[in-house]
Amino acid sequence: MSYFKKENLTEIISFGKMPMANNFVNSKDEKIFTYELKLGFNKKFKLAQIYEFPKPSNMFNENYAFITSTSKYMANHFKKLSIKIKKKFKKISILEIGCNDGVFLENFKNSTHLGVEPSKNVFKLSKKRKLNVDNSFFNYEYTNRIKKKYDKFNVVFGSNVICHIPDQQELYECINQVLSNDGFFIFEEPYLLDMIKNTSYDQLYDEHIYIFSLTSIELIAKKFGFFLVDAEKISTHGGSMRYFLTKKKTAKTKRLLNLIKKEKKFGIDKINSLIKFANNCEKNKKIFYNKIVNLKNNNHRIYGFGATSKSTTILNYCNINGKHIDTIFDNSKTKIKKFTPLTNIPITDSKY
Numbered sequence: 001m002s003y004f005k006k007e008n009l010t011e012i013i014s015f016g017k018m019p020m021a022n023n024f025v026n027s028k029d030e031k032i033f034t035y036e037l038k039l040g041f042n043k044k045f046k047l048a049q050i051y052e053f054p055k056p057s058n059m060f061n062e063n064y065a066f067i068t069s070t071s072k073y074m075a076n077h078f079k080k081l082s083i084k085i086k087k088k089f090k091k092i093s094i095l096e097i098g099c100n101d102g103v104f105l106e107n108f109k110n111s112t113h114l115g116v117e118p119s120k121n122v123f124k125l126s127k128k129r130k131l132n133v134d135n136s137f138f139n140y141e142y143t144n145r146i147k148k149k150y151d152k153f154n155v156v157f158g159s160n161v162i163c164h165i166p167d168q169q170e171l172y173e174c175i176n177q178v179l180s181n182d183g184f185f186i187f188e189e190p191y192l193l194d195m196i197k198n199t200s201y202d203q204l205y206d207e208h209i210y211i212f213s214l215t216s217i218e219l220i221a222k223k224f225g226f227f228l229v230d231a232e233k234i235s236t237h238g239g240s241m242r243y244f245l246t247k248k249k250t251a252k253t254k255r256l257l258n259l260i261k262k263e264k265k266f267g268i269d270k271i272n273s274l275i276k277f278a279n280n281c282e283k284n285k286k287i288f289y290n291k292i293v294n295l296k297n298n299n300h301r302i303y304g305f306g307a308t309s310k311s312t313t314i315l316n317y318c319n320i321n322g323k324h325i326d327t328i329f330d331n332s333k334t335k336i337k338k339f340t341p342l343t344n345i346p347i348t349d350s351k352y
Contacts, residue, residue, distance in 0.1 A: 003223070004168060004210075006051045009040030010271060013278035015317045019341035020054055021205035021309035024334075028322075028344040037313065039204060039274070045219045046269040048192050048211040050204060053166070075103050077236055078159070082107030085155060085186070095153040095178060097138045097187075098161030102126030105133070114150065116142065121334075138165070143174040154183040160237065162187045163210045172224035176247065185226065185245040192216070193266060194239025196273055199280040201317065202310035203238065213268045214241065214260050221245050231256045281317075289318050296324055304328035307335045307347045315343040322346070 015037040023032055038051040082104065086092060092111045099105050099115030101122045106129050115133035117123040123135040136142045156179050165171045175185050190203045192213040203211060210216075218228045230244035230253040241259075252260075267273050295302055304311065307330040315321065321343040329350040330336060336349045 003044060004042065004049065004166070006040065008044065009042055009049060009051060011051075012039045012041055012048075012271075012274045013281060014038045015201065015204065015281075015313065017342075018206065018316055019312065021207060021312040021341075023341045024307065024338040024347065025341055026338055028339055032341055034342070035206070037204060037206075037317075039278070041271045041274050042216075043271075045216045045223075046213070047216040047220075048195075048213075048274060050206075050209055053206045053209055074236070077234075078104040079107060085157075088184075089154055092155060093151065093153045094155040094157060097156065097158040098164070099126055099131075099133060102129045102131045102133065104157070104159060105131050112153075114146070114153070138171070138174060139167075140170060140174060143177045147177050150178070152180040152183070153178055154180045156183070156185045158187040160189060160240075163189045163212060164207045166209055168210075168220055169224055172221070172226060176225060179247060181247055183247070186242065188234060188236070188240050188242040190237050191233070191239050191241040193263060193268055196266075196268075196277045198238065199277065199284050200238050201277075201281045201284070202313045205309055205313045207309065212241070212243075213263055214243075214256070215263050215269050217243050217245075218260075229253065229256065231259050233259065285318050288314075289320065292318075292320055292324050301326050304345065305350070306330060307332070307340060312341060312343075315340060315345070 017034045018037040019032050019034050025032060033054060035052045035054065040049050040051055042049045092108065094108050094111065095114045095116070096105050097116050099117045102115060102125065105113055105115045105126065109131065113132055115126055115131055116136055116138045117126060117133055118135070118137045120135055123133060126133045156175050162171070179185060189212050190208065192211045194200065195203045195211055214228065214231055221228050226245045226247060227249045228243060229246050229250050232242040232255065234240045234242050292302065302325045304325050305328065307328045322345045325345045327346045327348045328340065329352065330347050331350045335347045338347050339345060340347065
């Protein structure tokens with residue numbers, strides 16, 4: 001964890017006071033936890049990293065609001081990925097970190113599989129699918145316990161969860177314990193290059209402690225005994241990257257080498273790239289706020305679609321609230337009839 005302490009960061013931008021992104025509230029006057037959302041540059045790993053975040057147990061618990069199966073797009077995305085993984089291995093054994101309600105893992109129901117999910121409410125949903133799942137954080141205590149019970153897995157997978165884990169050193173050491181010597185650690189996360197190019201500051205919130213690039217993942221992996229051997233650009237979450245890591249050093253794929261070249265050409269490893277991003281964020285904030293206010297002043301009614309964790313960052317950073325937006329439509333039962341945190345916009349069932 002010492003490599004990722006905030007003392008090692010150079011400040012880039014503060015987005016101000018933020019609530020937990022998925023902390024949708026029951027009433028407008030409900031008191032909630034807030035923190036300063038501040039982005040820094042970790043020079044050692046060429047990494048975009050936020051300074052402060054709530055304890056993981058405060059974010060991932062019995063009231064976690066995001067349910068993967070509410071997105072048909074993601075269910076289809078995971079179906080396609082599972083086909084690719086099955087083609088790579090004659091006999092598969094897979095462990096998923098942060099399996100949510102089991103949408104991805106269900107594709108491996110007839111194989112040796114194990115899901116690890118810290119949020120109790122979504123863990124229960126995955127159990128309803130009759131999957132082999134544990135309600136736990138993926139850490140030393142957990143892997144020390146399961147390595148006596150299971151043979152090593154030839155795939156360890158994570159989707160939009162690896163960037164949530166504060167102690168990356170512990171993470172890689174735990175994966176080393178449960179992954180076979182010829183296995184693959186495969187994960188996909190929001191991609192730093194896309195975040196910078198698109199000024200998509202909504203990628204930054206309490207759960208997204210790190211925004212990775214190929215450059216940063218290669219440095220982190222090397223430090224903790226892994227090798228980045230392949231990568232695949234994917235379109236999920238406004239631009240993501242899928243990483244393939246091994247314990248044995250093998251040749252990088254041509255696809256990976258081409259993607260690394262693009263990063264170097266862009267200057268992803270330079271702090272100036274993030275400074276330009278910060279300047280664009282401030283410009284975007286003013287443009288968006290003025291657009292919303294002008295629409296409202298011209299007697300338009302404004303609605304939102306999708307009460308997402310990302311919208312928490314946008315609304316709070318841009319000072320958009322219930323005075324500007326009438327309601328946000330969503331199909332998640334965990335969010336309907338609640339309000340967005342601090343900005344107090346009501347959330348309504350999307351069937352309306």
